[in-house]
Amino acid sequence: MCDGSAAIPLLQRPVVLIVDDEPEILRALSDTLEEDYEVLSETSAEQALGLLQRRGDVAVIISDQRMRGMPGDEFLARARGISDAGTILLTGYADFETVISALNKGAITFYVAKPWIQESLRAMVREASTAFRTRQELRTERMLLRGAFDHLPVGLTFCDAEGRFMRLNARAAEVVGQAEAFCIGRTEEELLPESRKNAARAAEEEFRSEGKSSRIDHFTDETGRERWHRLTRTRLPGEGEQQTGLSILIHQDMSDLMEMALRLRHVDKMQAVGTLAGGIAHDFNNLLTAILGSLELLPDLLPQENAPAQRLMGNAVSAARKGAQLTRRLLDFSRPGDVVRTPVAIPDLLKQLQGLLNQTVNGHGTRSETPVTLMPFPEELPAASTDAGQLELALVNLCLNARDALPQGGEIRISTGFEHVAENDREGGLQAGDYVVISVTDGGIGMSPELQSRIFEPFFTTKHLGGGSGLGLPMIYGFVRRNGGDVRVVSAPGEGTSITLWLPAAEIPAAARPETADRGDPFVVKGQTILVVDDDPGVGIVTEGFLRRAGFTVLRCENGQDALLLVQQRPEIRCVVMDLLMPGMNGDECARRISEIRQEMSILFVTGFADRAALPEGARVLGKPFSSDALLAGVKAMMPE
Template sequence: MTQDVSNGSRDRATILAVDDEPDILIALEDLFEDGYRILTATRPAEALEILRAEPDIAVVLSDQRMPEMTGDAMLAQARAFHDAQAILLTGYADITAVIAALNRGGIIGYVTKPWDADLLRGTVRNAYERHRLGRDLATERALLRGLLDHAGEAIAFKDGEGRFVRLNARKAALLGSDVAACLGRRESEFPAARADSVAADKAAIRTGAVSESLVSDGPIGAERWSHVVRVPIRGPSGAVAHLATIERDVTEQKSLEARLRQSDKMQALGTLAGGIAHDFNNLLTAILGSLELAVPRVAGQPRLERLIENARGAAERGASLTKRLLSFSRTHDLHARATDVNALIEGMRDLFGRSLGGLVSVRTDLAPNLPAALVDPDQLELAVLNLCINARDAMPEGGQITVATAETRIADDPDLAPGTYLRVSVTDTGSGIPPEILKRVCEPFFTTKAVGQGTGLGLAMVFGLAQQSKGRFHIDSEVGRGTRVELALPCAEGAAETADAAEAEVPVAARPARVLVVDDDPEVRHVTASFLADFGYSETEAESGAAALALLEGERFDLVVADLAMPGMSGVDLAASVRAMRPDLPVLILTGHADAIEIPEDLPVLAKPFQSAELARQVSALLEA
């Protein structure tokens, strides 16, 4: 029979009383009902059923001599599935059974019948406290086990001598072992252990203070970064008895932080490159324009003509370098067109010499009669240059770089449409790339070079060009033998586009026209105005947008030629004001950096530096429109 004498309350400890004499059970209920929830059973089998149904029973009070089964035998069975503390009640001097039960761990004590009420209460109270502490300890162990087994961090507990007393599988894996093999051993005993961990552990134990550190291991470029927290744990005496270490892998976080810093630097560098390119283009416009204007004045003087031609050639190489600088600073989409890749690479010979230094030689192996590739030529040129610079850096003591082209057929790549592709490859005889680094070389901002010596954008940019061009990027490398990088580019349907050659005869003015030239740079403004005067147009100069608007209010012009980037009022702002005053008056924008200011699509643009023929064609087309 089961009786709940606590009026259904479940917030008090539960006691199970087992005795085949009902009077004894009633006496026990009377003794404990004020402080405990009481359950009773008259048979051992019934008691076992109650224990299976009531996992929260804290104490079992059991008679020893009962029909069917003795108390110690029943308690021994209960111990197999229940954690209740057991107290044996006996009215006989059956000391042998008591000793046997104590030896089996089945009971924590016994009380003889008739009992002393205070002694029995004290025994039950102590048993309950023992049960509660056992439950609390089991909960803490379960929580710790769950933390160790499922935490993303590598967690370990060590004694004062640095020996493992607890650790999780993640920590053991970092040491190249398993949990069981690590227990009782020091971290320094494992080959995979970091050399600085022992010293850091000793320092934390010595100072007794929580410490944090950021450590790395692994080869340069493929490091694994960890944030390690060491927590000294003091024992009863107040001295540090144990040390907890928590290691969290922050490699991805460090990588993201590095990418963010590098991105900020690259953004600033791109802005700087654009600004420098703008200033250089203004200078080159004045230089090239002045030289072009000077050529007719030295006709018949070969020495002067040669000097002017040399100066013009140098200025045009400067213009080409500035164009590359602008290409680096841009972030807009690619402009793919039919490109003669062989001609592009041949045109880079001077650039190779200036950019790569004298320790490496560049050999070209260009297959003849290749089809045109559908690619952005500026970005392809920058990609080839990046690959050559990487190859040079892999050969600090010198070597040979081979730039090759060939036609190839691709039919087995699921990411590419089957067909004919143009292959561009750059091969070096350098140190090669280790496998653990090779798999990361195309990540943006990933670099193995020292701080300040690499951006981590070279191969990422080449990979991006291949993807955006609907081509393929492939890299093969072997340590000690060198690296080969290949780009497979789709072929264009038509022939390669060529830049319009400057016409031998500059178009002259088809009709008289007045042109207003607006530029804050007096040299550029003078060259532009001189070109227009040579064409046969009437030109007027203005040094700013405000000055130009003042002239437009009092005079009539047929065309406005304005610089884009001017202080106070940009060329775009000026064009908007001109259209408001004279909707029929065309405006031509001249710019050394088209990305500096957003230009409306319907506004014609001529990039600096320009030749007189280019300016003549643009002006003539606008006047005839």
């Protein structure tokens, strides 16, 4: 049967097909109806069936009973299998048995005896045409409703008074994990696994007592993934105040939304901890600068032959440097935006880094050999837009973690690849675009889902006391997120771990790895004057001591206002070494005002928590704690000739 899915425009005249093997009858019927209808005519039943196959807009069929080749009742019965048109049997004989049989079989809607009464015939055609239009409209409505029902982004189920499923869409069947046909006649409790039945019973009790229920069902599916489903049930109202007893059950999968909320909560927590860590690191770096600087200057005051004193100073310097490394990790974790992104050829970087990775992983000689293997690189792998130095540090940390997950030894594999993120597929908050991915994989002890959910938390570690700071993975996470990428983990207990770094692909061809600028050897300049500005007296004394030992004349003050006065009053000052974070007037503000007084003045910022975004482009920055050589190299780089 023609589905008649195309709706008929209201202004279009209904189509009437007249079938009769007598031309005179055809003309008479056409004359009667053509004013209000589009009339088609055929003299053969077979030809009429062919026309109905081609046209689905025929609203009414009028057929003579006595025709050569095929009687009218048989023709109309066959037409029913093709068209939904109303049917009128025209007969000139009192053959009531044929008419009754055709009516009983549903082959005809009306019958008209010859000779016909025109008004009566028009009324029958009008009623049959209206019924056809109504059927077409209902069919269209059913099609639209069924399409919406089947393709809703939520599960939808209609239940009877006993809670048994009457009809459900495919999404609802997925929720209970059964085929649609299997669900019909069963309740939700019967279809759910045992672990979820209690929640279903509680919702059913709430619905029985209050007439509606809404809950969020939190469970773990067969793949081990946490899921959250909101289930809402409400009664379907009847006419007036009558109740139908029927209800509708709506299943909404909220897993993606909940995971996004948890990720955002994690990001907020990381940012809060990062801010705290940055503040602590700033103050701690000032202490370490004073300690390390004082220890570096102390040998000038002690006799070299005092071996015990030299050993004690060596121990103190070593401990202070370890503290500086810990503080640097805190800063790398907490410092936003301090990533210098350049095109980095990942295969070249990994080849140059492989020796260091193997040495770092196996250098202790107390465990089984754990080779770091580079898997074959994809052809035409684009360069990554990233900070090469921080990426190297991240890979070293990942390989060390992989080694610790292999207590009996085993291979660590580093693989690379290329991925494209579409506009509508932004897992992990990635922007649409191309990404270079680097995976570090081990076949070690693996991690449980609970452990995976905490590995990026600062100071969280599974290692023994003193075995790790718990900052390695958070530092990697912070670096990659600031780099515009993501860190993804695949692991299971006893099945190893794979951690993948997603880095944005560079928009220009891969270039050679940026070389570290050669600052040259420390130098000595006699007599030149440098202004040291630092609010921490311990740091200021050490900075002054380093510079005086190198032969400079040093002026020192502890705030920006005094620095401005000295620059105005002392024209012999050649450059300024200044702390970035100071009370009253920050280093960046002080530097701007100094440049207004003396445009040629060079300034070296020293800081334990440098937000480079707050500094002018090209500003020279020396991180705390710093050695004498690093300070002098920084001064040499900016000292006017």
